[in-house]
Amino acid sequence: MNHLLRRLVYAPLVLLVIALATFAMVRSAKGGPFDAERAIDPTVQAAQAKRMGFDRPLPEQFVRTMAGVADGSLPTLSPGQTVGRVIAGKAATTALLGGCALILAVLTGIALALAGAARPSSWVDRLTGSSAMAAVAVPAFVIGPVLVLVFGLWLPWLPAAGWGTWAHLILPVVALATAPAARIARLARSTLAESANADHVRTARAKGVGSWRVLAVHQLRPALVPVAAYLGTASAYLLTGSVVIEQVFQVPGLGSEMIQAAMNRDHNLVMALTLLFGSLIIVCNLLADVAVMAIDPRARRA
Amino acid sequence: MNGTLWSHFRRDRWAVGGLTVVVVVVALCVLAPWIAPPPEELRPWLGARPPLSRDPAVALVNRFAPGEATALAAGCRQLELTLSAGADRLYRCALRRGSLEIRGPDARLLDSLTVPLGAVVVGPLGVEGAAVAGELRAGGAAPRWLVDPARPVRYLRLSEATAVQLWSIDCNDGRVSAIRCDGVPVDHEVELRGERVLALRADGRERNAFHLLGTDQQGRDLWSRTLHGGRLSLLVGLVATAVSLCIGVLYGAIAGYRGGRTDAVMVAGINILDAVPFLFLVILLMTALDRSLIIFFAALGAVQWLTTARIVRAQVLSLAAGDFVLAARSAGLPPWRIITRHLVPNCLGPVLVFAALTVPAVILEESFLSFIGLGVQQDGRPLDSWGSLVAQGMAGLGSHGGQVWLLAVPALAMTGTLLALNLVGDGLRAALDPRLARMAR
Numbered sequence: 169m170n171h172l173l174r175r176l177v178y179a180p181l182v183l184l185v186i187a188l189a190t191f192a193m194v195r196s197a198k199g200g201p202f203d204a205e206r207a208i209d210p211t212v213q214a215a216q217a218k219r220m221g222f223d224r225p226l227p228e229q230f231v232r233t234m235a236g237v238a239d240g241s242l243p244t245l246s247p248g249q250t251v252g253r254v255i256a257g258k259a260a261t262t263a264l265l266g267g268c269a270l271i272l273a274v275l276t277g278i279a280l281a282l283a284g285a286a287r288p289s290s291w292v293d294r295l296t297g298s299s300a301m302a303a304v305a306v307p308a309f310v311i312g313p314v315l316v317l318v319f320g321l322w323l324p325w326l327p328a329a330g331w332g333t334w335a336h337l338i339l340p341v342v343a344l345a346t347a348p349a350a351r352i353a354r355l356a357r358s359t360l361a362e363s364a365n366a367d368h369v370r371t372a373r374a375k376g377v378g379s380w381r382v383l384a385v386h387q388l389r390p391a392l393v394p395v396a397a398y399l400g401t402a403s404a405y406l407l408t409g410s411v412v413i414e415q416v417f418q419v420p421g422l423g424s425e426m427i428q429a430a431m432n433r434d435h436n437l438v439m440a441l442t443l444l445f446g447s448l449i450i451v452c453n454l455l456a457d458v459a460v461m462a463i464d465p466r467a468r469r470a
Numbered sequence: 471m472n473g474t475l476w477s478h479f480r481r482d483r484w485a486v487g488g489l490t491v492v493v494v495v496v497a498l499c500v501l502a503p504w505i506a507p508p509p510e511e512l513r514p515w516l517g518a519r520p521p522l523s524r525d526p527a528v529a530l531v532n533r534f535a536p537g538e539a540t541a542l543a544a545g546c547r548q549l550e551l552t553l554s555a556g557a558d559r560l561y562r563c564a565l566r567r568g569s570l571e572i573r574g575p576d577a578r579l580l581d582s583l584t585v586p587l588g589a590v591v592v593g594p595l596g597v598e599g600a601a602v603a604g605e606l607r608a609g610g611a612a613p614r615w616l617v618d619p620a621r622p623v624r625y626l627r628l629s630e631a632t633a634v635q636l637w638s639i640d641c642n643d644g645r646v647s648a649i650r651c652d653g654v655p656v657d658h659e660v661e662l663r664g665e666r667v668l669a670l671r672a673d674g675r676e677r678n679a680f681h682l683l684g685t686d687q688q689g690r691d692l693w694s695r696t697l698h699g700g701r702l703s704l705l706v707g708l709v710a711t712a713v714s715l716c717i718g719v720l721y722g723a724i725a726g727y728r729g730g731r732t733d734a735v736m737v738a739g740i741n742i743l744d745a746v747p748f749l750f751l752v753i754l755l756m757t758a759l760d761r762s763l764i765i766f767f768a769a770l771g772a773v774q775w776l777t778t779a780r781i782v783r784a785q786v787l788s789l790a791a792g793d794f795v796l797a798a799r800s801a802g803l804p805p806w807r808i809i810t811r812h813l814v815p816n817c818l819g820p821v822l823v824f825a826a827l828t829v830p831a832v833i834l835e836e837s838f839l840s841f842i843g844l845g846v847q848q849d850g851r852p853l854d855s856w857g858s859l860v861a862q863g864m865a866g867l868g869s870h871g872g873q874v875w876l877l878a879v880p881a882l883a884m885t886g887t888l889l890a891l892n893l894v895g896d897g898l899r900a901a902l903d904p905r906l907a908r909m910a911r
Contacts, residue, residue, distance in 0.1 A: 174741070182745040189751055197758035305889040307834055309841045309857070310881045313864040317874065321867060408749050412841055416864065426750075427842050430757045438757060442750040449747050 172457045179450050186446040191230050194435040237440045244437045251440035262421035266406045268337060269344035277352025285360035286383060303350035308409040312343040312416035329418040340417040344409045348402045352395050359391040396459040403452030407445050478901035485897020491890035499700040506694035518873045521684040684875045696883050699854040702846060706766050707833040711825050713771025718778025719821060723809045726786030740776050748773040756844040766846050770832050781824055785817030823902050827895035830888045837884060856884040
């Protein structure tokens with residue numbers, strides 16, 4: 169409980185740090201979107217600054233900007249567009265992509281760990297172990313193009329890019345889920361190995377419980393604790409991963425929007441997206457803590 | 471201390487293999503300027519060529535005329551080509567009773583004298599168009615590969631072998647001022663065909679005509695680009711890790727040494743920063759500032775120091791209670807000297823082990839940024855790194871999946887190096903663990 173409480177206290181502080189950092193960076197940005205080759209008339213510049221609120225004291229600007237981010241009314245570079253509308257239009261895509269990848273990663277990771285733990289140091293165990301070790305090192309932006317090449321171009325089974333049907337979902341989800349699945353497999357596998365000699369497992373075996381049942385019931389639950397704790401980190405990985413994966417597969421989501429905004433120096437949009445992703449990660453960390461407590465009674469008492 | 475670490479590390483086959491790969495990659499990347507051609511040498515007329523290809527078209531259909539500027543000549547002052555000139559002619563060919571009957575391009579029957587003895591077959595042979603090289607003697611017995619009933623012979627291209635010629639082209643401000651063939655000035659326009667170029671020298675420097683890993687669409691040597699990209703990736707990885715070490719060690723040592731309220735506040739700081747999605751802040755930073763190398767070092771170093779600080783703080787916390795610290799303090803040493811001379815050296819082992827795992831993490835982040843187009847820039851020009859090479863390789867796939875090597879080479883270089891670095895880091899950590907266990911006992 170203590171841990172969760174501390175997280176709850178830290179959450180607004182974390183958000184404040186992100187907000188201050190993003191605001192400071194945007195205000196210190198060198199090249200702005202309105203940089204022109206010709207010098208702008210000072211009166212026009214002053215009027216522009218007044219309209220954008222740049223003539224107010226910095227703390228007031230900060231509060232206004234953050235209020236604009238919070239209610240989504242902050243304007244983006246595209247005329248008449250606000251950050252709220254841009255995010256609302258694309259959030260579902262990224263949520264679908266990330267959610268599917270998360271589910272796939274957890275299921276695959278645990279399945280691989282169980283398959284390895286069922287017969288320790290068999291060829292299955294060694295194969296899953298070494299491929300998980302290799303997959304952790306392969307970044308999503310390498311897996312993505314390789315999948316496009318193999319399943320989109322050489323064997324034209326799946327669309328190489330685009331969005332709309334369920335078939336468009338498969339390759340990006342697999343590319344995004346590979347690294348977290350490998351990480352989960354390694355985490356769960358090492359806990360399964362630790363608990364293989366635990367007292368309760370030995371007792372269950374002595375009672376005559378089948379080996380699969382021991383694995384799936386008695387050993388799996390403690391192995392889920394580090395997996396649940398990892399989900400916070402995994403959500404951060406999936407959000408950063410979605411940036412490149414959406415670029416690779418041309419998925420119109422928040423990640424590709426982030427790159428577009430960064431390229432266009434649309435500072436307001438980048439700032440809003442950074443804050444959104446930051447809050448999402450905070451929430452996911454909290455959820456991961458709750459999940460750990462739900463699985464592990466010791467965490468509840470601590 | 472290092473002896474035991476190394477003896478444990480040495481027993482881990484994977485880690486030693488990883489270390490070997492890392493050493494080879496680092497050596498190749500460091501030596502890149504000496505073992506690879508300059509990476510920015512544009513040769514658009516060359517196009518994308520697969521690995522293990524020799525420059526087939528160094529001067530492909532480049533027309534040279536005195537007083538005229540040419541694409542190939544634009545960059546240099548003197549160009550020398552060694553080439554064997556030869557005219558290709560299409561011959562119709564039929565097998566009659568074990569001997570060859572050859573008709574010229576105008577279907578006239580040629581007697582054995584008109585086909586030069588020892589002519590080399592260079593062109594497509596048979597309907598499948600397979601290129602075969604072999605010697606052909608008209609009137610004599612056909613070589614065995616010609617009488618293959620499964621592949622009827624219809625056409626073959628003969629090239630009359632002639633002496634090797636040396637052409638040299640003098641250029642002045644990109645304009646051709648003189649053309650010589652075997653030292654004799656030529657005053658008319660010449661067309662040099664690339665297929666027969668044997669060697670090429672520009673400004674007295676031998677041009678690399680062999681491409682181990684092929685070339686990209688602009689004709690740049692991929693071996694060279696990969697090594698030079700690796701230089702940048704490794705440089706950023708090492709320096710940013712060093713930056714993160716400095717910040718982390720300093721922060722952790724101060725927190726651990728001061729203890730009490732300072733420590734509590736500093737630990738809270740770490741816990742808060744731990745939840746900050748730094749990579750997104752770095753993206754924002756890269757859009758806000760100019761993306762120079764220094765900024766990359768600082769930004770990526772600032773992302774990675776938290777765990778180092780934790781490790782150092784925990785170590786210093788336990789070390790600070792030791793007698794040698796008490797002795798140093800009673801000797802009147804200022805806290806700064808105690809930290810730098812007594813505490814930090816004592817916790818360097820675990821810190822360096824963690825640093826070994828930080829390097830691949832930083833390289834991954836740098837590649838991520840350059841993949842999405844926010845890589846290091848110099849003078850407004852993006853520098854090659856493994857991430858941007860992978861991005862370009864992906865673009866080179868097009869819609870048919872051609873030019874696979876453009877993606878495969880940088881992707882393999884990067885993942886291989888990352889995997890090797892991870893193996894080394896894991897091996898070091900495993901080697902350090904028994905030592906920690908012994909220390910605890």
